[in-house]
Amino acid sequence: MVLLREGICPxxxxxxxxALRDQNVVTVVQLASADIEDLAQKCSVSYKTLVAVRRVLLAQYSPFPSNGADLYEELLASTAILSTGNRSLDAFLDSGLYTGEVTEFVGAPGSGKTQVCLSLAVNIVCELKQRVLYIDSTGGLSASRLLHLIQEQVNNLEGQSEALQRIEVVRVFEVYRLLDVLQDFRTGFTHQVTGARCSVKAVVIDSVSALLSSILGGHQLEGMSLMMQLARELKTIARELNVAVIVTNSVVQDSGGGGGGGVKPALGRSWSYVPNVRVLLQRGTEGAAVQPMKRTATILKSSRQPTRISTEFDITSCGTLTTQTASSQHSTGDLDNAD
Incomplete structure (x- = not known):
């Protein structure tokens, strides 16, 4: 609310x-909505003067109108799309991971969640030359494993060293520590106009379920409160700092699926509203000797892609992701009640 005052405009x-205050016109909004001719008579002022003052105030304080197309173009201009390092997964995710969003990979142990996180982090630091904050809560990240992936993309030692320096690794083993790390990151990002933190384009948390599962369930209201606090923090970081937030989550048996053997993402329905994109990773059929490391990715939630579409990719013996066939649209039996 803008109050009328002397000198606010010529x-x-x-x-x-x-004179306007005597007629109970004390704000710009009240002046803009008043009958100018009637107000000029009551205030005993020039009609032309009052019209001119209102025109100037409207130009100064009225928002410019915009339509949906303009807002969409503005969103596209401020959004970066980060490649996962795998052409099949990129096409599957509508070109890659979007900044401003929370993307979640869910799956059982051995489904490839950590490897996907490592692959996309390495691709961001090697190919895009951007920085990544990698938060490890499972012990799944080792320096040798990370270096090996970087060596697959960068040949010279200097380039490998630079790529390693673009990944900031933090190990956390409790949710309180995770919240501290995220809040420190947001504060540091906001206060530094330039610097290392401001070039961070992705925040990876592997995994959120490892930190939250032990404090949820039963009557542990504090656990639910902490989960919602973490959810707000992740959404805020993605939206306000314009970074891609990637988290991993485990799966639990879905007793209500009807089939008896289905799975669904852990952390419950409340958490299901947190990710903008949710992808289920599954290991290929056991006993397939020719492709023992084949994985299937299925979209459970997305605003851009239809759900239940799947794509296949390989994790090679050295840990890199390789493209399988193009995306195929089909439904998986154990996803009927994934959320």
């Missing part, structure tokens, strides 16, 4: 402002 003299 022509806004003390006498005019006082």
């Amino acid at each position: 022509g806004a003299t003390a006498q005019l402002i006082q």
